[in-house]
Amino acid sequence: MDVEGFAESMAESFRVPPEMMGGQEELDEIQRNVDETLEFLESRSVKGTFFVLGRIAVKLPKLVRRIAECGHEIASHSHEHLRLYNLSRQQVQDSLAGSRKALEDASGTPVKGFRAPDFSINAQTLFIFDLIQEAGYQYDSSVYPIAGHDVYGIAGTERWIHRLENGLIEYPLSTAEIAGRRLPALGGGYFRLYPLPLTRWVLRSYEKADKPAMFYIHPYELGNICPGVPGLSRSRTFRHYVNRKRTKARFDKLFRRHRFGRVDEVLRDRGFLAAAR
Numbered sequence: 001m002d003v004e005g006f007a008e009s010m011a012e013s014f015r016v017p018p019e020m021m022g023g024q025e026e027l028d029e030i031q032r033n034v035d036e037t038l039e040f041l042e043s044r045s046v047k048g049t050f051f052v053l054g055r056i057a058v059k060l061p062k063l064v065r066r067i068a069e070c071g072h073e074i075a076s077h078s079h080e081h082l083r084l085y086n087l088s089r090q091q092v093q094d095s096l097a098g099s100r101k102a103l104e105d106a107s108g109t110p111v112k113g114f115r116a117p118d119f120s121i122n123a124q125t126l127f128i129f130d131l132i133q134e135a136g137y138q139y140d141s142s143v144y145p146i147a148g149h150d151v152y153g154i155a156g157t158e159r160w161i162h163r164l165e166n167g168l169i170e171y172p173l174s175t176a177e178i179a180g181r182r183l184p185a186l187g188g189g190y191f192r193l194y195p196l197p198l199t200r201w202v203l204r205s206y207e208k209a210d211k212p213a214m215f216y217i218h219p220y221e222l223g224n225i226c227p228g229v230p231g232l233s234r235s236r237t238f239r240h241y242v243n244r245k246r247t248k249a250r251f252d253k254l255f256r257r258h259r260f261g262r263v264d265e266v267l268r269d270r271g272f273l274a275a276a277r
């Protein structure tokens, strides 16, 4: 679960009115959607990992504490929702350290994992993996091992969980291998856009290989509040709002057949992280 406001997550993709970001209204949206998400997961006895922005931990520390108390893992989604490859080295370091501290203070739990906003580590900015490791994180989940996307992806990289040279564990986003092509899959937008049987087929392909997949979604895709952004093109509107109402019912179908869990527990299970003390 990547915890952020809807408008701030879109602000680098198209024009969002500045008053839609950083204010009380956005905090209310986050709070209510996360509450609803927690309730939904609780009722299905499913635990997961919440990659939360550090700034949200500063503004809504009780919310972050409650996520942890519900049994979910708290990880970092950086401090503000800004693409890392556009920032200076110092800004990335500040965001890594600042978000980790804010999230640990708010949740009272150690933060082990990191995910870059918009998976914004590319082939030109691989040094960011060293900064993540130096900031004390044990795993990263920012790599979409695909080619050809205009915002994210590192082509030709490993699909499965693996260890980078610097010791950092990488848990890549999942892909569908179709007719020799590798497509992004199992993510918020892809989950809503693709027919459900395709999502299930991808999950089964990971299960057959005995490899854990990575499934991500946002509170504004699961909760009830998704603000409208004025002036959006038709294709953008379709991409960002399609099938929202069906998300929970679709999840229920997946929960019946597939096991979901926290990233740190999957990594322990697979011998990447040491057993909890």
Ligand SMILES: [Zn+2]
Pocket (backbone or CB within 6 Å): 002, 004, 009, 077, 081, 116, 117, 118
């Ligand atoms: Zn995000």
